[in-house]
Amino acid sequence: MHAVLAQQSVDASVGDGVYEGREGDLQRYEARTTGLAHGKQALIKNVGDQFCRRVAACYVCLKGICISAKIDRVTESNKRAGIMGDVKAEEEPSGSLLGFPSLHHLLAAHLPPAALKEASRLLRGYNGGDLVPALQLPECIISMSKDFKFDVQGYSFKARREEMRSPRVVRTAVIQNKIVLPTTEPFLDQKRAIMNRVECMIDAAAKASVNILCLQEAWTMPFAFCTREKTWCEFAESAEQGKSTMFLQALAKKHNMVIVSPILERDKSHGDILWNTAVVIGNNGHIIGKHRKNHIPRVGDFNESTYYMEGNTGNPVFETAYGKIAVNICYGRHHPLNWLAFGLNGAEIVFNPSATVGDLSEPMWPIEARNAAIANSYYVGAINRVGTEVFPRAFTSGDGKEAHTDFGHFYGSSYFASPDASCTPCLSRFQDGLMIADMDLNLCQQVKDKWGFPMTARYEKYAHLLKAYIREDFKPQVIKDPLLP
Numbered sequence: 268m269h270a271v272l273a274q275q276s277v278d279a280s281v282g283d284g285v286y287e288g289r290e291g292d293l294q295r296y297e298a299r300t301t302g303l304a305h306g307k308q309a310l311i312k313n314v315g316d317q318f319c320r321r322v323a324a325c326y327v328c329l330k331g332i333c334i335s336a337k338i339d340r341v342t343e344s345n346k347r348a349g350i351m352g353d354v355k356a357e358e359e360p361s362g363s364l365l366g367f368p369s370l371h372h373l374l375a376a377h378l379p380p381a382a383l384k385e386a387s388r389l390l391r392g393y394n395g396g397d398l399v400p401a402l403q404l405p406e407c408i409i410s411m412s413k414d415f416k417f418d419v420q421g422y423s424f425k426a427r428r429e430e431m432r433s434p435r436v437v438r439t440a441v442i443q444n445k446i447v448l449p450t451t452e453p454f455l456d457q458k459r460a461i462m463n464r465v466e467c468m469i470d471a472a473a474k475a476s477v478n479i480l481c482l483q484e485a486w487t488m489p490f491a492f493c494t495r496e497k498t499w500c501e502f503a504e505s506a507e508q509g510k511s512t513m514f515l516q517a518l519a520k521k522h523n524m525v526i527v528s529p530i531l532e533r534d535k536s537h538g539d540i541l542w543n544t545a546v547v548i549g550n551n552g553h554i555i556g557k558h559r560k561n562h563i564p565r566v567g568d569f570n571e572s573t574y575y576m577e578g579n580t581g582n583p584v585f586e587t588a589y590g591k592i593a594v595n596i597c598y599g600r601h602h603p604l605n606w607l608a609f610g611l612n613g614a615e616i617v618f619n620p621s622a623t624v625g626d627l628s629e630p631m632w633p634i635e636a637r638n639a640a641i642a643n644s645y646y647v648g649a650i651n652r653v654g655t656e657v658f659p660r661a662f663t664s665g666d667g668k669e670a671h672t673d674f675g676h677f678y679g680s681s682y683f684a685s686p687d688a689s690c691t692p693c694l695s696r697f698q699d700g701l702m703i704a705d706m707d708l709n710l711c712q713q714v715k716d717k718w719g720f721p722m723t724a725r726y727e728k729y730a731h732l733l734k735a736y737i738r739e740d741f742k743p744q745v746i747k748d749p750l751l752p
């Protein structure tokens with residue numbers, strides 16, 4: 268095979284030309300022709316999945332000078348499906364779906380065009396009559412994502428142009444990440460390594476001029492709550508004065524970005540107790556407020572109630588420079604009233620920073636955030652951590668499973684959902700990732716006007732029911748078939 272690389276310059280000085288590749292050299296790909304300037308980057312364009320697989324990890328070497336080569340990730344199949352992200356990998360990375368980073372990528376590669384169109388219409392919905400289009404991300408971000416090995420995708424939710432209001436477009440992002448060091452390394456090193464990694468992805472978000480960004484649940488630490496060992500409490504820190512807050516305050520200020528930081532909080536002024544908390548940092552680096560996780564899982568290995576209490580901060584909405592946001596932390600996504608409460612308080616974007624594993628919740632994942640966005644007429648950013656975290660000592664969770672040392676696979680797959688039932692594809696199931704979305708917040712009101720959910724909600728009826736339900740003498744309203752024995 269002689270693969271033909273259509274050379275498209277990413278930098279004017281790279282020049283044009285067609286570069287022919289040599290078969291069989293997967294690690295180093297030698298361009299036969301000259302013309303690439305020292306240190307410049309070559310873009311290998313639209314050469315199809317097969318070829319991209321073969322050169323995915325290559326370097327273009329020219330006269331002994333190493334030039335980083337990038338694959339144009341918009342393959343024909345991805346382009347048809349309107350999705351960004353990597354093509355199928357050469358081998359099947361652990362955590363991949365048959366080698367693909369997401370179901371969307373798998374379908375894009377396998378379905379014929381007409382079937383893919385219909386599948387995408389239903390799986391992703393339409394925004395303004397079509398799939399949410401991909402954003403043109405700056406070239407430097409694509410190249411950062413290659414260099415630092417994280418998935419990056421961007422999409423743009425539109426709203427109808429209004430006569431009385433200007434569009435309110437906010438660039439929003441979520442980050443999903445693995446832990447960097449093994450859980451056996453010194454805690455400080457583990458935490459520092461994660462912070463460095465996340466800083467790099469926040470820098471990429473800043474290069475894309477992101478306004479609001481949310482990190483994953485308990486992002487500074489391994490998700491060690493499965494173990495029930497108290498040593499992991501050492502990762503807890505003050506929401507106001509902790510290292511991670513100060514670190515993000517500096518970044519928020521530097522990048523003029525609102526940053527939501529979900530951490531394990533130690534409340535020094537109340538007996539050192541722990542909470543699962545999201546700290547909301549304003550774009551000037553100040554703390555706007557915090558929200559503590561309302562619902563704590565008692566399912567599978569999610570032994571989180573061993574560590575912290577149900578939150579006591581209600582369902583606050585934080586009015587930021589860019590819009591009204593709220594945070595529904597992880598397991599709270601199974602509670603429709605929790606979502607509702609953020610909506611009643613006026614949220615326009617609700618983040619759902621999570622940590623959950625494939626065996627437990629993956630079929631729920633694409634539905635829950637999307638449903639919340641639809642039911643409450645706001646945008647949702649659903650974030651899940653990624654990777655498999657192994658702990659030094661085996662644990663059981665009283666569910667009949669053999670003792671084991673890992674939680675299972677955190678399947679990433681972070682995405683955005685919009686009030687009009689459209690959504691983005693997912694980030695990778697096995698790689699760190701940055702998902703960016705432009706969202707016109709005017710869409711929230713437009714969808715309320717169209718569907719009238721708040722208007723037709725009959726809240727007073729449910730308020731009566733709930734009031735009765737929490738009383739000791741509550742009797743369920745059941746009308747029995749008189750013919751039943």
Ligand SMILES: NC(=O)NCCC(=O)O
Binds near residue numbers: 563599621623624
């Ligand atoms: N972190 C957390 O609350 N996980 C619970 C599992 C789930 O909600 O899928």
